[in-house]
Amino acid sequence: AQTVTQSQPEMSVQEAETVTLSCTYDTSESDYYLFWYKQPPSRQMILVIRQEAYKQQNATENRFSVNFQKAAKSFSLKISDSQLGDAAMYFCAYEGGRYSGAGSYQLTFGKGTKLSVIP
Amino acid sequence: DTGVSQNPRHKITKRGQNVTFRCDPISEHNRLYWYRQTLGQGPEFLTYFQNEAQLEKSRLLSDRFSAERPKGSFSTLEIQRTEQGDSAMYLCASSLAFQTGELFFGEGSRLTVL
Numbered sequence: 246a247q248t249v250t251q252s253q254p255e256m257s258v259q260e261a262e263t264v265t266l267s268c269t270y271d272t273s274e275s276d277y278y279l280f281w282y283k284q285p286p287s288r289q290m291i292l293v294i295r296q297e298a299y300k301q302q303n304a305t306e307n308r309f310s311v312n313f314q315k316a317a318k319s320f321s322l323k324i325s326d327s328q329l330g331d332a333a334m335y336f337c338a339y340e341g342g343r344y345s346g347a348g349s350y351q352l353t354f355g356k357g358t359k360l361s362v363i364p
Numbered sequence: 365d366t367g368v369s370q371n372p373r374h375k376i377t378k379r380g381q382n383v384t385f386r387c388d389p390i391s392e393h394n395r396l397y398w399y400r401q402t403l404g405q406g407p408e409f410l411t412y413f414q415n416e417a418q419l420e421k422s423r424l425l426s427d428r429f430s431a432e433r434p435k436g437s438f439s440t441l442e443i444q445r446t447e448q449g450d451s452a453m454y455l456c457a458s459s460l461a462f463q464t465g466e467l468f469f470g471e472g473s474r475l476t477v478l
Binding site for chain 1: 367406
């Protein structure tokens with residue numbers, strides 16, 4: 246079974262600064278997807294960024310970028326120029342099984358990192 | 365609002381009672397998922413539907429839980445004989461088939477079992 250580990254329960258960052266959230270995962274699959282989801286307080290979870298394992302290039306979405314290290318099974322999220330609206334729980338998630346015939350479309354989430362942004 | 369809608373948002377019930385949650389997905393989405401999230405944890409997969417077919421169920425979904433999506437549109441999640449351990453946020457999400465992992469989540473239904 247796949248597992249996703251987020252070792253930082255809480256992080257804080259000064260507004261306009263950069264912060265990196267860590268995520269490691271365990272899998273025996275070679276083709277899979279990784280995601281970062283954001284869950285603001287009392288609001289719905291939204292997708293921040295996704296990475297396909299077969300792509301070597303790190304994904305980027307505006308101020309959000311990832312550092313994907315497939316061999317190390319590491320998938321960190323970097324938030325640049327942090328804004329007050331970035332304060333939220335951030336969840337790393339894994340989706341696999343598409344190409345192994347398992348056909349599973351479920352996401353496996355980590356426990357999350359609570360990010361605070363200091364004005 | 366064309367997002368995923370969940371009702372009720374909050375439900376307080378006594379142990380042993382039955383509760384039902386409803387999820388209305390984004391209209392063109394043919395996949396619908398239920399997740400459960402407890403305090404301090406990430407969401408855990410419960411089940412998912414493609415159209416009206418329930419294609420996968422987690423072992424977390426005991427026989428007290430049942431989910432339906434009768435016409436491939438809205439879905440219900442029923443919990444029978446609730447236990448205190450069922451207290452959690454129940455999240456619904458929807459997506460298009462073959463869309464890679466971009467789930468659109470509702471705001472959740474919070475269940476408190478006294």
